[in-house]
Amino acid sequence: MSEEGVxxxxxxxxxxxxxxxxxxxxxxxxxxxxxxxxQDVSLAFVDDGVYQILKDKNTSGINMKDFSPTYNALxxxxxxxxxxxxESLLERGLSEDDLMDIVYEDEDDDWAEKPSVRVVSRxxxxxxxxxxxxxxxx
Amino acid sequence: xxxxxxxxxxxxxxxxxxxxxxxQAGSAVLMLEDGVYGAMKGTRIESSVSQAAQNVxxxxxxxxLAARGISEDKLIAGVSVVDxxxxxxxxxxxxxxxxxx
Amino acid sequence: xxxxxxxxxxxxxxxxxxxAYLFAKTAIEKGHEVFRVFFYHDGVNNGTRLASPxxxxxxxxxxxxxxxxxxxxxxxxxxxxxxxxxxxDENEAKRHGxxxxxxxxxxxxxxxxxxxxxxxxxxxxxxxxx
Numbered sequence: 493m494s495e496e497g498v499x500x501x502x503x504x505x506x507x508x509x510x511x512x513x514x515x516x517x518x519x520x521x522x523x524x525x526x527x528x529x530x531q532d533v534s535l536a537f538v539d540d541g542v543y544q545i546l547k548d549k550n551t552s553g554i555n556m557k558d559f560s561p562t563y564n565a566l567x568x569x570x571x572x573x574x575x576x577x578x579e580s581l582l583e584r585g586l587s588e589d590d591l592m593d594i595v596y597e598d599e600d601d602d603w604a605e606k607p608s609v610r611v612v613s614r615x616x617x618x619x620x621x622x623x624x625x626x627x628x629x630x
Numbered sequence: 631x632x633x634x635x636x637x638x639x640x641x642x643x644x645x646x647x648x649x650x651x652x653x654q655a656g657s658a659v660l661m662l663e664d665g666v667y668g669a670m671k672g673t674r675i676e677s678s679v680s681q682a683a684q685n686v687x688x689x690x691x692x693x694x695l696a697a698r699g700i701s702e703d704k705l706i707a708g709v710s711v712v713d714x715x716x717x718x719x720x721x722x723x724x725x726x727x728x729x730x731x
Numbered sequence: 732x733x734x735x736x737x738x739x740x741x742x743x744x745x746x747x748x749x750x751a752y753l754f755a756k757t758a759i760e761k762g763h764e765v766f767r768v769f770f771y772h773d774g775v776n777n778g779t780r781l782a783s784p785x786x787x788x789x790x791x792x793x794x795x796x797x798x799x800x801x802x803x804x805x806x807x808x809x810x811x812x813x814x815x816x817x818x819x820d821e822n823e824a825k826r827h828g829x830x831x832x833x834x835x836x837x838x839x840x841x842x843x844x845x846x847x848x849x850x851x852x853x854x855x856x857x858x859x860x861x
Binding site: 518528630 | 842
Binding site: 505507538539597605614617618619621622626630 | 725730
């Protein structure tokens with residue numbers, strides 16, 4: 493569904509924690525729709541955004557739908573670049589081990605399972621941001 | 631280069647701090663809405679904003695300053711005041727807009 | 732240039748819709764084109780026909796309707812966000828068995844694809860939120 497073959501770099505900037513506000517859920521809903529448009533999609537988890545992909549979340553006590561499984565489905569939609577900022581993790585006492593194991597199957601590598609989550613430094617995140625054509629903030 | 635926008639007070643959110651930690655040299659940062667408070671002299675963040683001014687081009691939206699009763703002589707040196715026309719021009723002159731909400 | 736605008740917050744609660752409106756109006760005055768404004772999250776509430784604000788202050792919804800009419804701007808309210816928050820057009824009201832609809836003149840309900848499309852087609856996509 494791309495417009496005359498135009499491919500732009502789209503960045504989904506996530507800086508807010510899940511459940512306290514709707515932004516994490518509704519930004520994910522935009523990402524899923526984006527998959528149909530064959531653009532170059534990256535998700536960035538910065539500041540409190542890193543909390544969105546912590547593992548073992550259980551929402552039964554707050555009676556809200558747990559949308560964690562949707563992150564796991566991203567690979568099926570060809571969304572394979574989830575950049576998580578290292579400094580944001582460290583400031584919050586977190587490490588890569590605390591994150592969900594989100595993977596995709598690389599069709600160019602015999603469908604080998606590879607990690608979608610890429611932990612990057614603040615400097616690398618800043619460079620990534622500078623290259624984008626469209627940034628959706630939530 | 632990217633035009634970054636910050637619309638919340640630096641004393642309420644970490645948006646300005648995070649923005650300045652990511653904005654690359656030569657990019658532009660526009661403070662608007664409650665973000666304009668980040669451009670004021672005499673705050674506990676003044677030195678970090680002044681320092682950033684050496685690296686990125688800092689702008690503040692005039693109408694939002696006026697609405698909040700902040701006169702231009704209260705601003706950190708190196709911050710340029712623009713109106714909505716200037717805001718539009720900044721989006722045109724830069725390659726994309728990134729909002730730090 | 733062609734601008735796409737995203738409004739993430741509702742009228743009055745946050746300044747986002749006001750800032751977006753003034754930006755759009757100014758861009759047009761300077762000869763640019765604003766072809767779509769996409770309302771997401773609580774931003775869908777900008778599209779309610781039932782808003783009845785006091786006369787001595789701006790009417791946020793009406794302002795958008797008027798600007799859109801004058802300059803052919805596509806005001807799109809995201810269907811998923813709208814349904815969650817009770818912003819309906821006649822079709823959606825019928826589909827969900829609701830007693831009324833409340834979408835304002837000049838706004839239309841559509842899918843998130845319209846936002847992605849705006850990102851692809853616009854020279855600049857500007858987001859106003861909280």
